[in-house]
Amino acid sequence: MPANLTADFLKARNEFRAAKDRHDKLVALEKMLATIPKHKGTDHMQADIKRRIAKLKEETQGKSSHRKGPQLDHIEREGAGQVVLLGPPNSGKSSLLAALTNAHPEVAEYPYSTVLPLPGMMRFEDVPIQLVDLPPMSAEYSESWLYSLVRHADLCLLTLDGSLQAEELANTVEEIILLLEEHHIRLVRRKEITEEEMRVRDVPCRIVLTRGDLGDLASRVEELSDLFPVIVTSPIDRTGLDALREGVFVALDVIRVYTKLPGKPADMVEPYVLPVGSTALDAVRMVHRDFVDRLKYIRVWGSGRFDGQQVPSTHLLADRDIIEIHLS
Incomplete structure (x- = not known):
C-alpha cells in the first residue's frame, strides 16, 4: 500500500x-x-x-547514564556534514585523516591500529566538514557500535589500498556492502527519498583509493567505477587530496549562502550551509528563527535574474548565493 x-x-x-x-x-x-x-x-x-x-x-532524561566509559556509537556532528572513513585493515584511512585534518591518529603498518572513532575537521575552501576515522571493517571482525556511526553519517568514504589488484578490491567492496546491509544500511551513489528509508538507511558513498603515488591505477578505477565514483589519492605526495575535498563537498549535496546588510558588502568569510533545494525562506530561518515572522522581503545576488533582485520566499537558492534580509 x-x-x-x-x-x-x-x-x-x-x-x-x-x-x-x-x-x-x-x-x-x-x-x-x-x-x-x-x-x-x-x-x-x-x-x-x-x-x-x-x-x-x-x-x-539521562536514563542511559549507567553506561560506563565513552559513548562510542555517537560522535557529535560538526561542520557542514559528518563523513566517515570506512575500510578494511591497513587501507590508509588514518593516513588520510592526518593529511586532511588537524587530527593526529595513530598510523601504523600493522592492522587494527585504529580502535576508537577519531574525528577531525577538513576544510573545502570556506566550508568545514567533519571526517571520522573508524576502526577497520571485515568479515572476520568489526566493532558492533561501528554500524551506528555509519548509519548516521552524511557520507561514507570507502577507503581501499590502491596497490591491491582490481578483483581483490571489488571483492572487498562487495563484502563491506553485505556486512552493512545485514545492519539495514545501504551504500548508494546518491540518497533518494523513499518510503523504505525509515527501515533501511541509505548512505551516499565514494570509493577512495590510497597509494596513488605507486603508479597508474586506471584499471582499478575502471573496475570500481561501476559501483561508486572513485577518487585516487596519496597522503604521501598529496595526490588527489584537493579533488577529494571537492568530491566530498559535492557529494554532501549542500550549498553555501552568504549574507549582507543593506548598503554594506557581503560577509564572505563564513557561509551558512544548507541542503541543495533550500529556499530563500530556509536561509532566513537558519540565520535566525525569529526573522521568519518579521520578514518583509529578500534580495538575492547570484541565482536571481539580476543582482539584488527581490525574490519570493520560495526562491530556490544556488551555491554561493548572497541574500539580503529586510525585516519589518
Whole structure:
C-alpha cells in the first residue's frame, strides 16, 4: 500500500534531518508522528518514529547514564556534514585523516591500529566538514557500535589500498556492502527519498583509493567505477587530496549562502550551509528563527535574474548565493 505522505509530514521530516541537537530532533519526530497518514502502508514507519522518540527521550532524561566509559556509537556532528572513513585493515584511512585534518591518529603498518572513532575537521575552501576515522571493517571482525556511526553519517568514504589488484578490491567492496546491509544500511551513489528509508538507511558513498603515488591505477578505477565514483589519492605526495575535498563537498549535496546588510558588502568569510533545494525562506530561518515572522522581503545576488533582485520566499537558492534580509 502506498504511504501517500503529506506535505506536513515531509516538512517535519526535513526539519528532523536539519536538526542539530536532541531537542530539535525530538520536536520534529513528534510532528512526523502527528502528521503521518495512519494506515497499513505506514505501520512500519510509525513504529520506527515511535522507537526514535523513545530513544531520544531516554537520552534527554539521562536514563542511559549507567553506561560506563565513552559513548562510542555517537560522535557529535560538526561542520557542514559528518563523513566517515570506512575500510578494511591497513587501507590508509588514518593516513588520510592526518593529511586532511588537524587530527593526529595513530598510523601504523600493522592492522587494527585504529580502535576508537577519531574525528577531525577538513576544510573545502570556506566550508568545514567533519571526517571520522573508524576502526577497520571485515568479515572476520568489526566493532558492533561501528554500524551506528555509519548509519548516521552524511557520507561514507570507502577507503581501499590502491596497490591491491582490481578483483581483490571489488571483492572487498562487495563484502563491506553485505556486512552493512545485514545492519539495514545501504551504500548508494546518491540518497533518494523513499518510503523504505525509515527501515533501511541509505548512505551516499565514494570509493577512495590510497597509494596513488605507486603508479597508474586506471584499471582499478575502471573496475570500481561501476559501483561508486572513485577518487585516487596519496597522503604521501598529496595526490588527489584537493579533488577529494571537492568530491566530498559535492557529494554532501549542500550549498553555501552568504549574507549582507543593506548598503554594506557581503560577509564572505563564513557561509551558512544548507541542503541543495533550500529556499530563500530556509536561509532566513537558519540565520535566525525569529526573522521568519518579521520578514518583509529578500534580495538575492547570484541565482536571481539580476543582482539584488527581490525574490519570493520560495526562491530556490544556488551555491554561493548572497541574500539580503529586510525585516519589518
